[in-house]
Amino acid sequence: MCQGSVPPKQPLTEEVRRAEQRRLRTNLREKGHAVTSRRLAIYDVLLQTNDHICVEHILDAIQKAHPTWRMNKTTVYRTLDLLQELGFIYEMRHPDGRAQYELALRGPHGHLFCCACGKVQDIDTHVATAFQQELRAKQGFEIDLINNALMGLCANCALRAQD
Numbered sequence: 336m337c338q339g340s341v342p343p344k345q346p347l348t349e350e351v352r353r354a355e356q357r358r359l360r361t362n363l364r365e366k367g368h369a370v371t372s373r374r375l376a377i378y379d380v381l382l383q384t385n386d387h388i389c390v391e392h393i394l395d396a397i398q399k400a401h402p403t404w405r406m407n408k409t410t411v412y413r414t415l416d417l418l419q420e421l422g423f424i425y426e427m428r429h430p431d432g433r434a435q436y437e438l439a440l441r442g443p444h445g446h447l448f449c450c451a452c453g454k455v456q457d458i459d460t461h462v463a464t465a466f467q468q469e470l471r472a473k474q475g476f477e478i479d480l481i482n483n484a485l486m487g488l489c490a491n492c493a494l495r496a497q498d
């Protein structure tokens with residue numbers, strides 16, 4: 336399972352969560368998808384977490400909230416694909432292929448992944464934009480910082496590595 340983020344994300348207010356659930360219901364209906372309690376519950380896990388979260392953690396939260404539901408990873412993945420297609424969440428892949436998901440509410444941004452502690456950090460938008468523009472200008476390369484995390488050591492782990 337994944338390790339969350341540095342710094343930790345603040346929880347969303349009840350009001351924002353309810354507004355988001357309404358927005359999802361409307362959007363599903365408008366695009367011709369069924370409004371199911373499972374889809375809403377999976378999105379609610381992301382709303383309640385308000386952080387980068389893996390499929391195992393989502394499934395765990397669903398099983399705690401709805402012990403009688405039979406849900407497996409495939410169902411969660413399918414719903415996450417749909418939420419992504421509708422623009423409600425982002426997927427961030429680690430270099431080893433594992434993925435974490437987060438709300439699209441925060442807007443597109445890049446990611447750093449610490450290979451020692453496994454924590455994720457959002458890249459400052461100005462830093463990411465400057466980096467992308469430099470690479471584009473100098474090497475014509477379009478780097479995808481939103482869906483792919485850059486590997487390395489976080490400040491804490493880098494300090495520890497020096498000891």
Ligand SMILES: [Zn+2]
Binds near residue numbers: 336337392
């Ligand atoms: Zn996880």
Ligand SMILES: [Zn+2]
Binds near residue numbers: 450488489493
């Ligand atoms: Zn670290």
Ligand SMILES: [Zn+2]
Binds near residue numbers: 387437444445456457
């Ligand atoms: Zn993020």
